[in-house]
Amino acid sequence: MIKFISLASGSSGNCYYFTNEKVTFLIDAGVGPRSAKKILEEHGLSLQSIDFILVTHDHIDHIKALGIIAEKFNKPVYATQKLIDSFENHSCTRGRLWGRVKAIDVLQQTEVEGVKFIPFPVPHDAAQTVGYFIEFDGKRITLVTDCASVNEYVIKYSKKADTLIFETNYDEEMLAEGSYPQDLKERISNSETGHLSNREAAESIQEIYAEREGALDHIFLCHLSDNNNTPELARNCVATALAKIGVKKESVVLDCLIRGHASKLYSL
Numbered sequence: 323m324i325k326f327i328s329l330a331s332g333s334s335g336n337c338y339y340f341t342n343e344k345v346t347f348l349i350d351a352g353v354g355p356r357s358a359k360k361i362l363e364e365h366g367l368s369l370q371s372i373d374f375i376l377v378t379h380d381h382i383d384h385i386k387a388l389g390i391i392a393e394k395f396n397k398p399v400y401a402t403q404k405l406i407d408s409f410e411n412h413s414c415t416r417g418r419l420w421g422r423v424k425a426i427d428v429l430q431q432t433e434v435e436g437v438k439f440i441p442f443p444v445p446h447d448a449a450q451t452v453g454y455f456i457e458f459d460g461k462r463i464t465l466v467t468d469c470a471s472v473n474e475y476v477i478k479y480s481k482k483a484d485t486l487i488f489e490t491n492y493d494e495e496m497l498a499e500g501s502y503p504q505d506l507k508e509r510i511s512n513s514e515t516g517h518l519s520n521r522e523a524a525e526s527i528q529e530i531y532a533e534r535e536g537a538l539d540h541i542f543l544c545h546l547s548d549n550n551n552t553p554e555l556a557r558n559c560v561a562t563a564l565a566k567i568g569v570k571k572e573s574v575v576l577d578c579l580i581r582g583h584a585s586k587l588y589s590l
Contacts, residue, residue, distance in 0.1 A: 323342065323459070323589050323590070324340060324341070324342045324458070324459050324461050324589070324590040325340070325341050325342070325343075325365075325367070325587055325588070325589060325590075326338070326339065326340050326485075326587070326588045326589075326590050327339045327361070327362070327365065327367070327584060327585055327586070327587045327588065328542070328544070328579040328584065328585040329353045329357070329358050329361050329362075329584050330352060330353045330581070330582060330583070330584065331467075331544040331545055331546070331579035331580065331581060331585075332383070332544075332545055332546060332547070332548065332580075332581025332582060333383050333545075333547070333548070333581070334383060334548075334581060334582045335352035335353045335383050335386060335582070336350045336352040336353075336378075336383055336384045336467065336544075336545065337349075337350050337351055337352050337353040337358065337387075338350065338465070338487070339358075339362065339367070339372075340456075340463075341367065341371070342458065342459040344435075344436070344459075345373050345434075345435045345436055345437055345458065346368075346371050346372045346373055347372055347373055347374050347375065347376065347434075347437065348372055348374075348375045348376070348391075349375075349376045349377075349378065349454060349465055350375075350376075350377060350378055350384040350385065350388075351375055351377075351384075351385060351386070351387045351388040351391050351392075352382070352383045352384045352385065352386045352387065353386070353387055354386070354387045354390070355369060355387060355390055355391050355394060358387070358391075361584045365587045367587075369391070369395070370395055372391075372395065372397055373397070373398075373434070373435055374397055374398045374399070374400060374434055374435075375388065375391070375392060375397060375398070375399045375400070376400050376401070376439065376441075376454060377399060377400070377401040377405055378451060378452055378453065378454070378465070378467055378468065379405065379446060379448035379449070379450060379451040379452070379468060380405055380408040380409065380412060380448050380449050380450075381448055381468065382414060384468070385409075385412065385414050385415060386414055387414070388409075388414055388415055388418075388419075389409075389414050389415040389416070389417075389418030389419060390418070392418060392419055392422050393418040393419075393422075396422070397422065398422050398423070398424055398434075399419055399422055399423045399424065400423075400424045400426050400432065400434070400439075401423060401424075401425070401426065402425065402426060402427070402428055402441060402450050402452060403425045404449050404450040405449055405450055406423050406425055407449070408449035408450075409423065426439075426441055427441075428441050428442065428443055428452060429441070429442055429443075429475075436458055436459075437456065437457075437458040438456070438457040438458065439454050439455065439456045439457075440454070440455045440456075440479065441453070441454055442454075442455065442475040442476070442478075442479050443473070443475055444466060444468070444469040444470070444473065444475070444476060445469065445470040445471055445473065445513065445514050445515070446468045446469060446470050446515065446516075446517075447470075447509070447514075447515035447516075448468070451468055451469070453465055453466040453467070453469070453475070453476060453479065455479035455482060455483070461484060461485060461590050462482055462483045462484050462485070462536070463483060463484075463485040463486075463487070463590070464479050464480045464482065464483035464485070464486050464487070464488075465487040465544075466480065466486075466487065466488050466489055467487070467489045467544050467545050468489065468517065468545060469489050469517070469518050470512060470513050470514050470515055470516045470517065470518070471513040471514070471518070471522070472518070472522065472526045476526070477526065477529065477530060480526075480527075480530045480534075481530050481533055481534045481535055482534075482535055482536070483534075483538065484536055484537050484538055484539050484540070484590075485538075485539065485540040485542075485590050486527070486530070486538060486540065486541045486542070487542045487544050487579070488518075488523055488526075488527060488541065488542070488543060488544065489517060489518045489523060489543075489544055489545045490518060490519075490520045490523040490524075490543040490544070490545075490546060490551065490556040490559070490560065490578075491510070491517035491518055491519065491545050491546065491547050491550075491551065492510060492511075492517060492519050492520070492547045492550035492551050493519065493520050493550060493551050493552070493555045493556075493559075494511075494519045494520070494521060496549075496550045496551060496555075497510060497511065497519075497547075497550040500549060500550055501549075502549070502550070510547075510550070517545065517547075520551065520555060520556050520559040520560070521559060523543070523556075523559075523560065524559045524560045524562070524563035525563060527541065527560055527563060527564070528563040528564060528566065528567055531564060531567065531569060531574075532567050538574060539574055539575060540574070540575045540577075540588070540590060541560065541574055541575065541576045541577075542577055542578075542579050542585075543556045543557065543560060543576075543577070543578045543579065544578075544579045545579075545581075546578060546579075546580065546581050547581070548581050548582070553578035553580060556578055557576060557577075557578055560576060561576060564576075575588075
């Protein structure tokens with residue numbers, strides 16, 4: 323059985339922890355090692371036990387502690403070559419990852435200690451941004467975060483998943499009526515550089531659920547904005563979309579991964 327916990331999800335930091343007690347890994351490292359260690363120890367888990375780290379992109383809320391954790395615990399980091407090139411000059415990673423980074427190719431499967439993963443491209447304003455389709459211990463997990471719009475790869479790999487971690491960044495009305503300057507509002511909602519709204523995510527999840535290849539038993543909504551969204555709005559938007567195609571509440575776990583807070587520990 324896989325244990326999963328979000329150590330943080332949102333613009334203040336992103337870090338996801340997976341373990342089946344034989345192999346343990348992180349996706350992104352936007353939470354400092356002290357905070358991560360404290361959260362994990364409360365659940366009887368260990369930060370030092372991680373075997374490797376996957377990286378989605380090079381924004382600071384996703385790699386703030388990447389260099390520190392990789393160096394402190396001497397752990398390998400898997401990322402695309404474009405991201406590796408970016409790490410060389412990034413303040414969070416410069417000089418800390420020498421000999422620890424492993425290049426992986428977009429849309430190509432890599433296997434590490436029994437964990438198979440495929441990075442796939444998503445639009446966003448980073449050096450490069452990828453989602454991940456992961457297979458291990460009999461589970462199929464797809465993570466999509468910091469995604470400006472849903473492309474064919476997001477749909478393809480999400481349909482394969484039984485656990486889906488999917489961005490619902492903002493409520494369109496809250497963003498439009500909020501206090502952000504217009505240029506920032508436009509960046510957030512831009513289909514090439516920004517993030518997914520609740521509506522866009524809900525419509526995509528509805529399509530994914532209706533046409534999935536297997537059972538979808540967990541949906542985690544991630545990277546919620548603190549100013550332009552609420553967990554209730556995000557959850558209700560997705561739940562309503564699923565109800566329209568006959569999905570009963572009890573047939574799927576639907577939870578929000580809250581910004582700035584660790585989630586509970588889930589068994590997948």
